[in-house]
Amino acid sequence: MMRTAAGLAPSSSPPLSPQVTVDFNVDDGNYAPGDNIRARYRVVGVDRHAVTAIEQSVAWYTEGKGEEDLGVILFERKPLERVEPEPASAEPLVGVISGKLPPSPLSYEGVIVKIRWCVRVRLFFVGGRDFVSEHVFFLGDVPVARPPEPAVS
C-alpha cells in the first residue's frame, strides 16, 4: 500500500499554483534508519514549458524556538530543456527520488526542538520565481517528548 501526501491548491488558484503529490514506498510514511526510500512525485496544474528546472531532495530540518537547521541527504537538480516555439502543455511532470536513509537524526517531536524529515520538490519558473512543496515522512519511532511534571515533595 502506498501513502500519498499532497500539497493541494484550490481549483480557483492562479496559474502559478501547481499541485504536487508524492507517493512513498512504505505504509504511513514511517521508515526505519537504513531503509531505502523511494518517493514518486507528480506535478499538475502547471505549464511544463514554464518550468526551467526541478530540484528534488530528501532532507531533515529543525522546527521550534531555535533557528532552522537543514541537512540534505539526497539531492538532484534536473534542468528542463526548452524548445522554441512551443505550445502550452498541461502534461504532468513526474519524477522519482530514491536512496538509503541514514541512521540519524531520527524524527523527533520535542517541546522547543523538533526534527522533521521530508521530501521536497522545488520548481523553478521562467522569470526566476520558484515553488516548493514539502511532504513529511517519519524516520524512527521516538515518542513525543513532554516536559516532566514538577516533583511532589
Place this chain on the structure above:
Amino acid sequence: MRLPSFFSKKRGERRTGLPAWGSLGEAIYYLVLLTAGLVIGGLMLTGVAVSEWRINNQFVEASGRLIGKGLARHTTTDIFGNRRQSWRPAILVEYQARGKLVRSWSSGGLAETSSQRETAIAQLAQWQLNRPVSCWYDPDNVTTVVLKRGYNWWLWLLTLLLPGALVAFGSSGLLHAAGGWGRSEERQAAEVWGLLKRLTRGMPEASGFPAIPACDNLVNSPGTVLRFRLPTESPEAWTLLGSGLFAGLWNAVVIVLAIGAGFDVAGGRADWWLLLLLAPFTLVGLLAIGLFFRRLLRVTAIGPSHLEISDHPLRPGGSYEVLLSQAGSVAFRRLELRLELEEQATFRQGTDVRTERQVVCSEVIRCWNRVEPLPGTPFEAELQFRVPPRAMHSFHSTHNTLSWQLVLRGQPDHWPELKRVFPLVIYPSDTTAAMGAAPVSWHSGQGAAS
C-alpha cells in the same frame, strides 16, 4: 496584469518566492558594509598612517638648532557647548634645507598632546634652547619639520580596527550571498557551502551518525573502578570564573580612577564629581570581591564530584553502572542523581542571540536523604541505571541541540543548592527499526529511593 511579488509566500507546506531578490538584498547590504569599510579605512590610512609612513621613509634628515619654544593650544567645543583645551610642545627649529636656512615650528605628534597644561610644560622643559638637534623635513614642503620619528602601534590599531571589522564582515557576507545566488537552500546544503558549514561547526560529528556529537572528549579519561571517568560541566565553576573576572576588572577601573583622583588631590585640584563617583564604585568593588570569595569558599567546601561509567556512548535500552564520588566536608540534607534530556534552542531576538533550555526527560536514578561526610573519606555509591528503550539519541546542529546528561543535585547544609552536570552521548538504538507503535509521551520517573 500582476506586479511581481518580491517576497516568498507560504501556504501550508507550499511556498513560492523569488529567491534572487532575497540574495540581491543580502548582497547589497554586505556590499554597503564592505564599501564603508574600504572608504573609512582609506580615509584613515591617508589621514594618519600615510603621513606617519612618509615621515619615517621620505622626510630628509638635517642638522638644526632650537631657537624658540612654546605651547600649542587646541580648543574644541562639544555638543553641549563645553570647551576643552589640549596642549602640546611646539619647537622653533632652524635648519639647512636645499642650501637655504629655514626656520619653522615643529609640533609633536598626537602622542605628546595632553589635556593638562602642566604636563605639556614638563615635556617642553626637556628641550633646551640653542642646542643642536637632528630634524627631518618634508622634501615637498621644506617648512614642515619634525624632531621625532617612529610609529605609534596603538594609533595604527585604532585606525585599522573599525574599517578592518567592516571589511571582514562585509566581504564574508558578500561571499556567502554570492555562494547562495540563485541556489535553493537544499542545493546550498548539499553542495560545497553545506560542506563548509559542517567543517566550521563547533562540535565534531560521530562517525557514521550524522548530527550526533562525537564523544571523543568523554572517553579519553579512564576511571579508577569503571571504564571511563566523565568530565564535569559545573555551572558554579563558570559563575566563579565570571564573578572573579568581574571583581578583577571592576576593581582595576576603581584603582585607576582612585590614582587619578589621588594625584588631583595631591596637586590641590580636587575633582568633587570624581570623588563622589568613586564612593559607590568602591562599594560595588568590595561587594564583588566579597561575592567572589564566598563562591570560592563554597566550591572548595563542597568539594569535587566524580562520576565513572561502565561504557560510552550509551544506547537506548542499555543498562550501565556508575560510580559516584562526592568529596568535601559538607553534609547534605538531600542528594540525588538524575538522567536528563535537555533541549537547547538558539535564536535571534533583535540584536541578541539567546539560547533557551527545556528539560523533557528527568528520571531519578538514586536519591539519598541526610548524607553526612566521614573525615578524610569521600561519599561513594555504585549504581545501575537503564536508558529508556525508546529514548531519542543525542543531537547537535548549528542552532538546536538535544543533550543527555547525568545531573547531580544536592541540598547542602548552610549552602545554596548544588548542581553538577556530566554530559553523555546516546546513539540510536540498533532496534530502532521496530516500527508501527503509536507515539507515546516520555514517562518521567519522580520516585526516589532513600
